[in-house]
Amino acid sequence: MNGFQRQIANGFVIETVNLDQATINEAMQFKKHLELDLELGYKNIIIDLSICNSLDSAFIGVLVITLKQLLRLGGSIKIVKPGLFSKSMLNLTGTIEIFELYESLEAAIYSIDTTNEDTRLTNDGLDNLAIAQ
Numbered sequence: 001m002n003g004f005q006r007q008i009a010n011g012f013v014i015e016t017v018n019l020d021q022a023t024i025n026e027a028m029q030f031k032k033h034l035e036l037d038l039e040l041g042y043k044n045i046i047i048d049l050s051i052c053n054s055l056d057s058a059f060i061g062v063l064v065i066t067l068k069q070l071l072r073l074g075g076s077i078k079i080v081k082p083g084l085f086s087k088s089m090l091n092l093t094g095t096i097e098i099f100e101l102y103e104s105l106e107a108a109i110y111s112i113d114t115t116n117e118d119t120r121l122t123n124d125g126l127d128n129l130a131i132a133q
Helices: 024-039 057-072 084-093 105-115
Strands: 004-008 012-017 044-048 076-080 100-102 130-132
Touching (some): 012 024, 012 105, 024 057, 057 076, 076 105
Parallel strands (some): 012 044, 076 100
Antiparallel strands (some): 004 012
16 A cells, blocks of 8 residues: 555645555655645645554644645645644644544535635536546
8 A cells, every 4th residue: 555645626726645654654645745835836735544543743744834835826725633642742733723623524525625626526516536647
């Protein structure tokens, strides 16, 4: 299984972290994924952490840096259901306050769908997703 999976939808990207632990070793690779998303012009990124149980400070740092870049562009990062330890780490570092957290991928998609007319999706919001590596 790949550590990261990119799904591209109408106007936004979903980055799924398929790791039990996301550490400094994976942070740089994930940063490259996010930089590509920005280069491709995506301003709204959903990061699915539902599989990931542990984040370290380097990985959180990549999320914060990317969020700052996106906010300057009028975009956002939405985080899907971090594991209990990951959520406590976000709490401990104070970064939980700056991210929009969602219990499900569908809820995160809906939040983009209702705030940006250009990202309208059909049916359950997942029909138009394309998987890219």
